[in-house]
Amino acid sequence: MKQMLVNRTPKETFISLIENGQLVEVFIEPAEDQSIVGSVYAGVVENVLPGMQAAFVDIGLGKNAYLYIEDILSKEALAKMNGIEKKASINDYIKKGQPLLVQIKKAPIDAKGARVTLDITLPGRYLVVMPHNDYIGISKRISDPEEKERLKSIAEGLVDAGKGMVIRTVAEGIEAEKLASDYEKLSHVWDEILKDYEAMKGKKGLVRGDVEFATRVFRDVIKPDIERITVLHEETYVQLKDYVEKFIPDVSGKIFYRAPGDYHELDVIECLKRALKKKVWLDNGGYLIIEHVEALSIIDVNTGKFTGKKNLEETAYQTNLLAAKEVARQIRLRNMGGIIIVDFIDMKLDAHKYELVHLLEEETSKDSMKVQVMGITKLGLVEMTRKKAKRSLSTLLEKTCPLCQGKGTVLSEESVLRLLAYRVVEVADTLQGSQLFIKLHPQVYTYVMKHESDYFSWVERHYNKKIVLEKDATLLYDAFVVEGRRE
Ligand SMILES: [Zn+2]
Known part of the structure; x- marks a missing residue:
C-alpha cells in the first residue's frame, strides 16, 4: 500500500x-x-543599459527585474551574431516602453531584482516545452543510444515549427502516445498564457505562477x-x-x-525524530547503529537482547535479514549518499551470506536513487554506494551540536570539576578579594552542588576565601569561569 x-x-x-x-x-x-522562479509575468521595459547589455523590466513587483542579452537571444543566435557581424547590442532588440512576456529565471535577492528571460520553458511530466526555442534535447541521464534515438524521433514528430522541447529522464521507456499527450497539454498551457497575457492589455504582473x-x-x-x-x-x-x-x-x-x-x-x-537517531530497533530486539563520517556512513548491526534459542548462526542470520530490510529503508528515508558500509553479524554459512546480499539488493532496488551493493567481505562487511543526495535528512534538519562541536562527547562532570580544581589552585592566591566567584553550566552546577560540596568547603578553609557558585546558561557544558571579587 x-x-x-x-x-x-x-x-x-x-x-x-x-x-x-x-x-x-x-x-x-x-x-x-x-520562490517565484518559473512564474511568467507581463512586463514593460523601463530602461535599456547598453553598457551592461541589460535592461530593467517593470513586472509589477517592487523591484525592477533584469533582462540580460543572453536571455533574449538563444545561444546559437548569439554565437552567430558575435562571430560574423559586429557584436550584438541589446539596443537592437529591446526598446524602452516595450511590453514583454518574461519568465523568472532567478528569484530577487535582497536589493537585487529578479532575473528574467524571454526564453520561456514549460515543464510537464515527461518533457519541457520551449515555445520560443527550436532546440530538441534528451536528458543526459538517459544513456541507452537506441532509446535516445527513439525519443528524439518522437520529439521531432511532435514539435510545432519554432518550438522546442527537452525530454526528461522519466520519459525513458514511455510510449509515444503519453509523450504526445504531455506535449498537447503543455501546448494548451502555452495558449492559455498567451490568451491571459493578451487579456491583461499591457498591464504588468503575474500571468501564470509556476507549479x-x-x-x-x-x-x-x-x-x-x-x-x-x-x-x-x-x-x-x-x-x-x-x-x-x-x-x-x-x-x-x-x-x-x-x-x-x-x-x-x-x-x-515521531517517524522523523526516529529517522535522526543513531540507534534503530529491529523487531526481534536487535538494533542498528548509524553513524556518519564525512562522505562515509557506517551501519553496525547488533543482536542486542535477541540471543536466539537454537544456535548462534541462526540468530545471526535472522537478525541480519531483518537488518538488511531496515538498512535499505533507513538509507532511503535518511537520504544518505556516498559510501555506506554495513557491519553485519558474523555468519559462517556461505548460503546465508549469499541470501543476505541478495535480500539487500532486492530491498534497495525500491529506492528512487540508485544503490549498488558490492558483496560481502570475510569479516561480514557489505559495501554499498548510493547516489549523493543534494541534502540528507540530517543536514536538512540538524546542525552540529554546539555543546560538543559535533564530536559527540563532552567532559564528564567529574572532569570539569577536576580542571576547575586545577584552576582554583592556580589562581586562589593571586586573585584579589575575599571571594572566589565560579560560574558553571547549569547542569554541571547541579552536579557539583550535589556531589562536591566537601571539596569547596576545603578550598574555602584552605585559602580563606568564600566560594560563590553560580549557574550560567550561556556557558558551554564543560566551560567555567573563575573570578576573584571583593565583598
Ligand atoms: Zn554534542
Whole structure:
C-alpha cells in the first residue's frame, strides 16, 4: 500500500511517501526556497543599459527585474551574431516602453531584482516545452543510444515549427502516445498564457505562477502504483488536484483533502525524530547503529537482547535479514549518499551470506536513487554506494551540536570539576578579594552542588576565601569561569 501525504505550513512544504504504514521517503522544501522562479509575468521595459547589455523590466513587483542579452537571444543566435557581424547590442532588440512576456529565471535577492528571460520553458511530466526555442534535447541521464534515438524521433514528430522541447529522464521507456499527450497539454498551457497575457492589455504582473514544489515532486516520484494522496492543506489540494487532472489523470481519483486534525494514520513527526537517531530497533530486539563520517556512513548491526534459542548462526542470520530490510529503508528515508558500509553479524554459512546480499539488493532496488551493493567481505562487511543526495535528512534538519562541536562527547562532570580544581589552585592566591566567584553550566552546577560540596568547603578553609557558585546558561557544558571579587 503506497501513499503520499502532503502538508504545508508557513515554514515549508512537506511530502511523505508511506509504504505499508511506514515512512519511507520525505521531501521538504523550506518556505524561503519556495520562490517565484518559473512564474511568467507581463512586463514593460523601463530602461535599456547598453553598457551592461541589460535592461530593467517593470513586472509589477517592487523591484525592477533584469533582462540580460543572453536571455533574449538563444545561444546559437548569439554565437552567430558575435562571430560574423559586429557584436550584438541589446539596443537592437529591446526598446524602452516595450511590453514583454518574461519568465523568472532567478528569484530577487535582497536589493537585487529578479532575473528574467524571454526564453520561456514549460515543464510537464515527461518533457519541457520551449515555445520560443527550436532546440530538441534528451536528458543526459538517459544513456541507452537506441532509446535516445527513439525519443528524439518522437520529439521531432511532435514539435510545432519554432518550438522546442527537452525530454526528461522519466520519459525513458514511455510510449509515444503519453509523450504526445504531455506535449498537447503543455501546448494548451502555452495558449492559455498567451490568451491571459493578451487579456491583461499591457498591464504588468503575474500571468501564470509556476507549479509548486509539490507538483515537482509529483512529476518525479508518482508512479501508477500509488494508492492514495492525502493533502492536509486546502489551497495546496486545489492546486494539486488541478495539476494531477491535467498531467497525471491516472491518479486524479486518488487525491483527497483531509483537515490536518483528522489525519491520524501515521505520526510523521515521531517517524522523523526516529529517522535522526543513531540507534534503530529491529523487531526481534536487535538494533542498528548509524553513524556518519564525512562522505562515509557506517551501519553496525547488533543482536542486542535477541540471543536466539537454537544456535548462534541462526540468530545471526535472522537478525541480519531483518537488518538488511531496515538498512535499505533507513538509507532511503535518511537520504544518505556516498559510501555506506554495513557491519553485519558474523555468519559462517556461505548460503546465508549469499541470501543476505541478495535480500539487500532486492530491498534497495525500491529506492528512487540508485544503490549498488558490492558483496560481502570475510569479516561480514557489505559495501554499498548510493547516489549523493543534494541534502540528507540530517543536514536538512540538524546542525552540529554546539555543546560538543559535533564530536559527540563532552567532559564528564567529574572532569570539569577536576580542571576547575586545577584552576582554583592556580589562581586562589593571586586573585584579589575575599571571594572566589565560579560560574558553571547549569547542569554541571547541579552536579557539583550535589556531589562536591566537601571539596569547596576545603578550598574555602584552605585559602580563606568564600566560594560563590553560580549557574550560567550561556556557558558551554564543560566551560567555567573563575573570578576573584571583593565583598
Ligand atoms: Zn554534542
